Amino acid sequence: MMINKQRHYQDLLDDRKSVKHLLIGSLTCLLSCESCEVQRELTSNLNDEIKSFFLQYFERSNMRLLNLKPECLRLSTKLSAPIKPQPEEAQKWSESFSALIASKYGSTLYHAFLLREFSNENLEFWLAVDEYKHLKPQNMEAKAQNIYNEFVADNAPKQVNLDAETRLTILKNVQSKINDQHTFDRAQRRAQHMMERDSYQRFLQSRLFLELAYPERY
Incomplete structure (x- = not known):
């Protein structure tokens, strides 16, 4: 059945x-x-x-x-369900990682691609940090702790690949309880760099992207 x-x-x-x-x-x-x-x-x-x-x-x-x-x-960015774009818009996602993430539908589709590959932690971390940067100061402390617990801590369920120095710096910043929007900057850049070199490139070669950007071929 x-x-x-x-x-x-x-x-x-x-x-x-x-x-x-x-x-x-x-x-x-x-x-x-x-x-x-x-x-x-x-x-x-x-x-x-x-x-x-x-x-x-x-x-x-x-x-x-x-x-x-x-x-x-x-999404974690609190965006509503995205509308399917025209092929011309989807094609622009191949110009840069930033162009992909700036699109509601693009970031959603990329997230779906990563979920399928069980490699979604870097994107979810990137989005969480982006949301953190736009919070009001009084809400930043709790969000920073949540990000650390979920993505940075030694036993984090979605731990991202960070060097020991970056991980320690983040821990100190979170423990200081200083509302600094730059707390995760270095780690976010590293996560983006890893995605740009690996999963972003594979996404651009995936059927999910290609049949949307070039429907005449499929």
Whole structure:
């Protein structure tokens, strides 16, 4: 039964490419929702559980995902579900990493690509730091501690690859409780550099990107 459902799911995606991108974008937003208790289980069972999840909603209505609660349709940057761009806009993402991240849909699709590869920690760290920089001073201390616990600490669940000196500097800054928007600058630059050299390049060669930027070829 499960095999038949998976085949049906794949058929739906093949016939409706635009809906596929909507599903991917909505999924990424849902997985980024801190209030959703299913987040960890969906992530840890990405291949099977997510297909089943989308199938249940898609079979009820092709547009059901548009009715998800607003608090679930956001990235860590608190953006609403993105709108599918025109190919010309998507093509600009290949010009630079910054161009990709500046796009709501682009960053969502890139996040989905990284989730599929189980290498999403650098992007999520980058986005969390970007959000931290734009907080009001009274909210920065708690956010800095959360970022440290999730991405920097020795036993962090999404630990990013940082050198010992950078990790120690961040710890000292967080412990000092000084509301400094530059606390994570060095680490954020390193995370971006790693993405630019590796996953960003692979994303530009992925079908997720290519069929959106060059639909005439697919």
